[in-house]
Amino acid sequence: MPESKPKFRRESPEQRRVQLIEATLRVIARKGVSAATVREISAEAGVAFSLIRHHFKTKEDLMYAAYAFHMHKMAQVSLSAATDTARPLKERIKQCITDTLSPPVTDGAALQVWAGFIQMVPHDARMKQIHMDTYLGFRDALEPLIVEALRSQGNHADPARIEQKAIACNAVLDGLWLEGSMLPDMLPAARLIDVAEFAIFAILELAQPD
Amino acid sequence: MPESKPKFRRESPEQRRVQLIEATLRVIARKGVSAATVREISAEAGVAFSLIRHHFKTKEDLMYAAYAFHMHKMAQVSLSAATDTARPLKERIKQCITDTLSPPVTDGAALQVWAGFIQMVPHDARMKQIHMDTYLGFRDALEPLIVEALRSQGNHADPARIEQKAIACNAVLDGLWLEGSMLPDMLPAARLIDVAEFAIFAILELAQPD
DNA sequence: ACATTTACTGCACGTTTGTACAATAAAGCC
DNA sequence: GGCTTTATTGTACAAACGTGCAGTAAATGT
DSSP states (O other), X not given: OTTSSOSSXXXXXXXXHHHHHHHHHHHHHHHOGGGOOHHHHHHHHTSOGGGHHHHXXXXXXXXXXXXXXXXXXXXXXXXXXXXXXXXXXXXXXXXXXXXXXXXXXXXXXXXXXXXXXXXXXXXXXXXXXXHHHHHHHHHHHHHHHHHHHHHHTTOOOOHHHHHHXXXXXXXXXXXXHHHHHHOTTTSXXXXXXXXXXXXXXXXXXXXXXX | OTTSSOSSOOOOHHHHHHHHHHHHHHHHHHHOGXXXXXXXXXXXXXXXXXXXXXXXXXXXXXXXXXXXXXHHHHHHHHHTTTTOXXXXXXXXXXXXXXXXTSTTTSSHHHHHXXXXXXXXXXXXHHHHHHHHXXXXXXXXXXXXXXXXXXXXXXXXXXXXXXHHHHHHHHHHHHHHHHXXXXXXXXXXXXXXXXHHHHHHHXXXXXXXXX
């Protein structure tokens, strides 16, 4: 019985990289960034800690990858409804609000990861670039919805006013995301969504739904 | 010439504590939380690194003190206009908006410090307490302004609707604070204030100013 | 001027960190 | 089945971390 139990499994570099990234995010969510050491992460992933440096040149590189991965996932969940042109406009807006202000986007763990990375942004050009890309991606996906909403009721499409409303709607979502993630007991998802719908429809000067 | 230049200056515990706290916040703002080691902080303050443990039982205690100090300072700047009952209501609201969305409250360095501490909140009961206190303090100071604004124009003071509007206004300020601190080039203070005034007056169903 | 207090310094200790490198073994190819 | 490739492991190491403690000196009261 020579090969009854292999000592480890050999994975493709792509799969292993994703495993290590997801282990990193789990550790950060559970214990914070300072606890995300190579030893802790590799234990979470179930591999030797020296394996990390075989797939990532430095630990910093793993952090870059984890940040981009996390942001991309959040944006995808949050905006998946925005481009679904089959559904009516109001439905799409409400779906975006709901997706943004419910788990797993509005969530203590996600906030932990986000806050941990945010503090690296000003000191690191690559982190800053990742941040800019995801933020502008979010705003670019949201603005067409707002333009459409204003046009649909014959509102004057002054570009300056459109941008003003886009920034304001974005701020409402960001602010509620922040507070809902930090104080979930005080502000459950249903309450956040209710407030967001009211505020955004007020800003867009649309008739309140329901 | 025995005592030409003393090797160090002896300060009162209270003064030295504040000096160490402020040095901590400067280091965090400049290099992030991970760079805020006892050696780095004490170098910033111009003292031996072992002095920290003479004034704070542990390094964690210094962090608690720095967090509370930072939050208290931000809330004070942001809300100083709220209680100034001599000025007319609209002026007070606009002043609060301006104070909140200008430096030093809306500022990259302040965001750095805040983000660094936020990630400790879920894992630490004392940090959580400090956070709750400052957050509720902010909301309690803002809500009377909103109640007064709604009452002033004979609006129906349904408590549920008042709280809804208070949460929404809070979210606008939080969201703009966040985005303005992260992307100051894209969103300068003047733009933030402009958007905030528009959005908050829309939410409160007040006539737009100017 | 001297004694007392304690803010302050300087150094050493054990732990944990990211990194480096040689040895090992799993998987694919012939 | 043997050979090659390389994903994976295990160990070692220097640097940096928070902490402990004995000694020093600045300020204060007498």
